[in-house]
Amino acid sequence: MMRDDRFLPECDVVRDWAWAALLAAWEGGDNLRLAELAECWLKDHPDDRDFRLWAADGLAAARHLEAAAGHLQAILDADPSDVEVVARLGHLYFRGGQIDLAARLFGEALALRDDVADVHYGLGLVAEQRHDYVAAERAFANAHRLDPDGFPLPVRLTDREFEHCLKEAVQELPAELQVALDLVAIVVQDLPDEESMRAVEPPDPELLGLFTGPTHGERHAGMGEMVPTIVLYRRNLERLSEDPDHLLEEITTTLYHELGHYLGWDEEEVARRGLE
Known part of the structure; x- marks a missing residue:
């Protein structure tokens, strides 16, 4: 008899299967499928931060920035001090060309914690857009100091x-x-x-x-x-x-x-x- 997974008890195994499906969509480059799978899980588990981040990542990669921002904001509504998500939201708005809003969010993230490389990198992006290249290089250097592998220094040529x-x-x-x-x-x-x-x-x-x-x-x-x-x-x-x-x-x-x-x-x- 074929098993119907809809009637499996809710447990870690079921979540692991859902997680594996997300990874397969991500590795296959199917960003909208990734978001769809994550949002399907969130219908019954709206407080699952990890799956909400997956949904945001898939939508952002597909350039559906407003929908991605909605997922990140839902996490912040529950925990405004989540510095990783504040920074992600800043990057999302930066990618959409909303530089001033991104700058405000990176500033808020820095006030929460000053040791997060992604926050300093975001501040560098904003400074660069404002043509403050000295401040940009300083921020990129801070990001590199905190996470050398994740944030290599930009190549600068004459x-x-x-x-x-x-x-x-x-x-x-x-x-x-x-x-x-x-x-x-x-x-x-x-x-x-x-x-x-x-x-x-x-x-x-x-x-x-x-x-x-x-x-x-x-x-x-x-x-x-x-x-x-x-x-x-x-x-x-x-x-x-x-x-x-x-x-x-x-x-x-x-x-x-x-x-x-x-x-x-x-x-x-x-x-x-x-x-x-």
């Missing part, structure tokens, strides 16, 4: 070193893309401005690159006089990278991704080629 790295990245591209790149301008900026940040939905201050202007097909159809342009956001790329080789890899992937948009690939095609 202008000449970054230009050399960019040239190397171009050489790493397939030959046909190097030809396409001859028709595209490359601009390097420190960080996305407000307009660029909001060129995607939801807004993203951690953009690595952005394509603007006519696509290859539009240009050859005589549409528009704008120059096709790829903008690379240097400080975001450097912060994401653990060493110069990793930075080279990130620049190459970002160029490939944005060139895909120039060639008319949609996000599904970009993802299929492993360029998310």
Whole structure:
């Protein structure tokens, strides 16, 4: 006779099965399925903090930031002193471009505890967005001191070193893309401005690159006089990278991704080629 799991007694074994399903969804990259499974468990176990964090993580990874924030806020309604969740909520609002709200939350988290690396990292992100690079580097250094493995120091190159790295990245591209790149301008900026940040939905201050202007097909159809342009956001790329080789890899992937948009690939095609 087939067992119907709906009638199993509530116990740790059942929770372990649910947890295993979450891990499988996470490892498979199915973020919405992850959130769905966690929310299913929460219907009968609304106070389960761990599953609520899973739901928030899945929704955040799928860029459903408002829904993710709702789960984090539910945890804080029960325990406003949960510094990990205050910091997570700060990062969530930062990812959505709400820099001032993120700054307030990171400040509240710091007042609760000053030894949490993620809080200092968040303060660094906010300082960087406000172009206070000295404060940003100090905050990133604090995060690294508290958790060296989790928060490696950003790679910082001189202008000449970054230009050399960019040239190397171009050489790493397939030959046909190097030809396409001859028709595209490359601009390097420190960080996305407000307009660029909001060129995607939801807004993203951690953009690595952005394509603007006519696509290859539009240009050859005589549409528009704008120059096709790829903008690379240097400080975001450097912060994401653990060493110069990793930075080279990130620049190459970002160029490939944005060139895909120039060639008319949609996000599904970009993802299929492993360029998310």
